[in-house]
Amino acid sequence: MERLASLNVAARIPIGVRTTVLGDGSTHSNKSCFPRSIATINHSHRITCIRVQQSGTSDLSKTVTAVGKSAENALEAKEWELRMLQEEVAAGQGIRIRRRPPTGPPLHYEGPFQFHLQNEGSTPRNILEEIIWYKDIEVSQFKERRPLSVLKRAVESAPPTRDFIGALRKAHERTGLPGLIAEVKMASPSRGVLREDFDPVEIAKSYEKGGAACLSVLTDQKYFQGSFENLEAIRKAGVKCPLLCKEFVVDEWQIYYARKKGADAVLLIAAVLSNHDIRYMVKISKMLGLAALIEVHDEREMDRVLGIEGVELIGINNRSLESFEVDNSNTKKLLEGERGDLIRQKDLIVVGESGLFTPDDIAYVQEAGVRAVLVGESIVKQTDPGKGIAGLFGRDISV
Numbered sequence: 455m456e457r458l459a460s461l462n463v464a465a466r467i468p469i470g471v472r473t474t475v476l477g478d479g480s481t482h483s484n485k486s487c488f489p490r491s492i493a494t495i496n497h498s499h500r501i502t503c504i505r506v507q508q509s510g511t512s513d514l515s516k517t518v519t520a521v522g523k524s525a526e527n528a529l530e531a532k533e534w535e536l537r538m539l540q541e542e543v544a545a546g547q548g549i550r551i552r553r554r555p556p557t558g559p560p561l562h563y564e565g566p567f568q569f570h571l572q573n574e575g576s577t578p579r580n581i582l583e584e585i586i587w588y589k590d591i592e593v594s595q596f597k598e599r600r601p602l603s604v605l606k607r608a609v610e611s612a613p614p615t616r617d618f619i620g621a622l623r624k625a626h627e628r629t630g631l632p633g634l635i636a637e638v639k640m641a642s643p644s645r646g647v648l649r650e651d652f653d654p655v656e657i658a659k660s661y662e663k664g665g666a667a668c669l670s671v672l673t674d675q676k677y678f679q680g681s682f683e684n685l686e687a688i689r690k691a692g693v694k695c696p697l698l699c700k701e702f703v704v705d706e707w708q709i710y711y712a713r714k715k716g717a718d719a720v721l722l723i724a725a726v727l728s729n730h731d732i733r734y735m736v737k738i739s740k741m742l743g744l745a746a747l748i749e750v751h752d753e754r755e756m757d758r759v760l761g762i763e764g765v766e767l768i769g770i771n772n773r774s775l776e777s778f779e780v781d782n783s784n785t786k787k788l789l790e791g792e793r794g795d796l797i798r799q800k801d802l803i804v805v806g807e808s809g810l811f812t813p814d815d816i817a818y819v820q821e822a823g824v825r826a827v828l829v830g831e832s833i834v835k836q837t838d839p840g841k842g843i844a845g846l847f848g849r850d851i852s853v
């Protein structure tokens with residue numbers, strides 16, 4: 455007669471492993487119950503079947519625990535291999551930002567991968583990498599509290615989104631100047647606190663009055679003192695400009711969450727995401743009615759993004775998110791020659807981002823080929839941010 459191993463024993467075994475205790479007191483781990491990938495692990499780690507010689511409960515418990523541990527080890531090894539593969543793919547695409555600190559293989563690992571300790575191992579190489587490592591942990595904690603399946607259901611009843619790209623096109627046609635994405639940003643790693651009396655809703659209303667086509671709302675708390683609550687509050691206050699959720703997206707969960715909190719667009723940073731991630735996240739965004747602003751900083755990132763189907767909106771950041779250096783000629787450099795031709799041919803909207811302070815700066819990036827600009831510091835610091843917009847463009851763009 456067969457009976458299933460008791461729950462407390464089974465709890466130590468990964469899902470999919472069915473351990474049965476046979477009539478003679480021996481156990482049998484049913485290999486056919488393993489999902490395919492786990493079966494492979496089991497094969498390489500030679501733990502396909504167990505037999506317990508003794509009928510005593512403690513021996514049984516020990517053996518089953520040992521098997522559970524081996525399977526856990528195998529799973530851990532597989533996870534590590536997967537992560538190494540992802541890092542390899544990303545590095546092959548020129549992505550320098552690592553998603554997580556390198557941990558080294560599990561102790562029991564025997565496999566084809568060689569592990570190189572780069573730099574000091576678990577120290578981020580720059581601020582962007584630090585943000586991403588932190589974000590990875592933050593998102594997994596958010597996900598535990600509110601699983602994706604729950605979030606997906608909540609999004610079904612969210613109000614419709616507004617047309618972010620359409621608003622930029624219209625503003626450009628109306629004013630003959632680049633459409634403005636005005637940034638609601640309290641602080642940044644490079645500049646510290648930009649505004650002490652920070653009221654996100656008031657700033658957003660002032661930007662709208664001043665002629666902004668769209669708004670960008672920082673939602674990162676730790677490095678920018680922003681929040682998803684700010685995004686939600688601006689949306690609920692009746693601001694009509696479409697809203698960009700300015701986040702460091704590393705997981706689709708954040709896109710659903712942005713949608714739930716009132717965003718009309720999300721930012722995807724090519725320095726962090728592989729081509730596959732971008733393609734997938736652009737699809738998810740579209741499915742949710744969101745525009746995706748894909749941000750690039752160098753030629754290689756621009757070429758990668760130009761090759762991805764479905765991309766409609768590209769941001770060129772004049773600020774290096776690794777060194778903080780700002781150079782407006784970056785926009786010009788990335789729009790020269792064949793790249794510019796291809797962008798015009800595809801009718802893509804390019805956004806010039808960061809370091810724009812004067813009408814001359816706006817004229818310079820417009821001349822380079824942008825049809826929109828994303829501006830934070832120079833306008834958020836003004837006593838009246840809306841009036842700051844007129845100063846930035848050299849004229850009132852609200853009429």
Ligand SMILES: O=C(O)c1ccccc1NCC(=O)[C@H](O)[C@H](O)COP(=O)(O)O
Nearest residue numbers: 642643644645775807808809829830831
């Ligand atoms: O601004 C930073 O210090 C920063 C650091 C690390 C990652 C991103 C960072 N900024 C995001 C941006 O690029 C800007 O907020 C945005 O383009 C507006 O720039 P600005 O007009 O210069 O405030």
